Amino acid sequence: MIGAGAAGLMCALRLAERGVKNCVLLERNERVGRKLSVTGNGQGNVSNIRLGAAHYFGSGEETVAAILRRYSEEWLIKQLEELGGLFFADGSGRVYPASRQASSVTDLFRFALEGYGMPLRLGEKALRVEKNDGVFCVHTESNDYFCRRLVLACGGMASPHFGADGSGYALAKMFGHTVTPLSPSLVRLRADPQILRGLKGVRCECVVTLRHFIDKTIDAGATTRGDVLFTDGGISGDAVFRISAFAKTGDELMLDFLPDIGDEEVLRVLRAKAERYPDMRAEDLLRVIVHSAVGKAVLRRCKVAADERAAVISQMLPRMVCFLKKFTVAVTGTDGFANAQVTKGGVDMRELTSALESKKAHGLYIVGELCDVDGECGGYNLQWAFSSGACAADAIAESLCGSRT
Ligand SMILES: Cc1cc2nc3c(=O)[nH]c(=O)nc-3n(C[C@H](O)[C@H](O)[C@H](O)COP(=O)(O)OP(=O)(O)OC[C@H]3O[C@@H](n4cnc5c(N)ncnc54)[C@H](O)[C@@H]3O)c2cc1C
Numbered sequence: 001m002i003g004a005g006a007a008g009l010m011c012a013l014r015l016a017e018r019g020v021k022n023c024v025l026l027e028r029n030e031r032v033g034r035k036l037s038v039t040g041n042g043q044g045n046v047s048n049i050r051l052g053a054a055h056y057f058g059s060g061e062e063t064v065a066a067i068l069r070r071y072s073e074e075w076l077i078k079q080l081e082e083l084g085g086l087f088f089a090d091g092s093g094r095v096y097p098a099s100r101q102a103s104s105v106t107d108l109f110r111f112a113l114e115g116y117g118m119p120l121r122l123g124e125k126a127l128r129v130e131k132n133d134g135v136f137c138v139h140t141e142s143n144d145y146f147c148r149r150l151v152l153a154c155g156g157m158a159s160p161h162f163g164a165d166g167s168g169y170a171l172a173k174m175f176g177h178t179v180t181p182l183s184p185s186l187v188r189l190r191a192d193p194q195i196l197r198g199l200k201g202v203r204c205e206c207v208v209t210l211r212h213f214i215d216k217t218i219d220a221g222a223t224t225r226g227d228v229l230f231t232d233g234g235i236s237g238d239a240v241f242r243i244s245a246f247a248k249t250g251d252e253l254m255l256d257f258l259p260d261i262g263d264e265e266v267l268r269v270l271r272a273k274a275e276r277y278p279d280m281r282a283e284d285l286l287r288v289i290v291h292s293a294v295g296k297a298v299l300r301r302c303k304v305a306a307d308e309r310a311a312v313i314s315q316m317l318p319r320m321v322c323f324l325k326k327f328t329v330a331v332t333g334t335d336g337f338a339n340a341q342v343t344k345g346g347v348d349m350r351e352l353t354s355a356l357e358s359k360k361a362h363g364l365y366i367v368g369e370l371c372d373v374d375g376e377c378g379g380y381n382l383q384w385a386f387s388s389g390a391c392a393a394d395a396i397a398e399s400l401c402g403s404r405t
Contacts, residue, residue: 206226
């Protein structure tokens with residue numbers, strides 16, 4: 001097996017549990033699960049109780065749905081709790097370890113694999129693979145490993161500093177696999193710093209619409225609702241992450257800061273407030289309605305001074321409502337693979353069986369983020385990594401022992 005991330009660790013554990021001997025886990029890093037240990041802002045959002053294929057993208061809808069039904073979030077939690085962990089779902093359905101420490105999830109696997117005496121070969125980067133007479137040979141810088149079943153669990157190329165640098169795609173291509181176009185997903189979008197001035201650190205719930213411009217015509221792309229977080233020179237948060245893979249330089253994000261209140265209602269409230277307090281500063285007029293930093297940004301866009309009196313700006317109120325409900329931000333790029341959480345695209349799922357065995361090379365299995373499967377933010381990507389790892393392990397165990405559990 002190549003790669004000791006979420007998918008590889010689960011696959012190795014399951015093989016050990018099924019009594020498969022002579023399994024070797026190669027990992028280029030000096031320790032296992034480096035990415036797993038930092039997930040969910042260090043808290044380890046391992047799954048989501050709203051699991052379903054609708055939260056995934058890629059070329060293998062049916063296969064993904066079937067695997068997630070068999071290796072569901074309930075299955076995963078049970079597995080992890082049997083290893084000694086304790087897990088809970090928060091209000092939005094995200095499943096975390098009770099420790100709120102992602103590294104403790106890695107530890108569960110580490111302890112269990114040590115218990116099974118699973119040989120780990122750390123600091124071993126697979127450089128080349130080949131298959132001759134039914135035997136795979138994995139070449140690293142210093143060793144050659146031979147096996148009849150090989151699992152590629154090398155991850156994608158998001159946040160390569162954790163180990164998955166895209167080399168898995170090259171290994172899959174050595175067996176003739178097609179890799180669909182790759183792009184960073186669940187990634188921060190960069191935006192004009194002038195528009196974002198003063199907003200750094202503000203988090204709010206918005207409806208976000210991604211708009212593309214084709215021949216100067218707006219093509220409304222994806223619309224989603226959720227958290228938006230303004231950062232230094234960019235925007236992130238769940239809602240932005242969800243559409244980030246589709247965004248490119250020159251696109252526009254349209255934010256509705258008051259998604260539950262219609263334009264007319266917002267205007268009515270502002271007018272009533274302005275009439276009641278004609279001397280109120282424009283900035284205070286928007287207070288309580290939106291975060292004060294958002295209010296200031298809206299006023300800047302309307303070219304209204306923050307200390308202008310309410311009576312003076314009554315004509316501007318419809319324009320202010322327009323910016324509260326349709327605050328546009330030009331996208332100037334993304335943070336790229338270097339800072340993305342996942343890779344969109346990967347090994348074409350149509351080239352894998354429902355057990356994730358390669359249709360190009362018998363005995364080769366491809367799991368985790370290396371596959372053309374990417375999930376939404378919220379625990380879906382780790383769940384896929386764990387589910388796919390277990391699926392391949394069971395298929396291997398069955399092919400070796402001819403038994404089912
Ligand atoms: C900062 C961050 C936060 C995230 N938070 C979440 C979250 O909260 N919830 C969620 O669901 N998802 C989250 N994700 C996504 C999730 O971590 C990945 O989708 C998941 O880890 C993929 O698992 P994997 O085993 O396929 O790949 P990886 O976890 O990337 O593991 C692949 C392993 O293979 C090794 N490897 C690669 N190439 C070779 C080679 N040639 N030879 C030997 N070893 C190799 C790598 O070093 C690595 O250890 C997050 C990602 C990031 C970057």
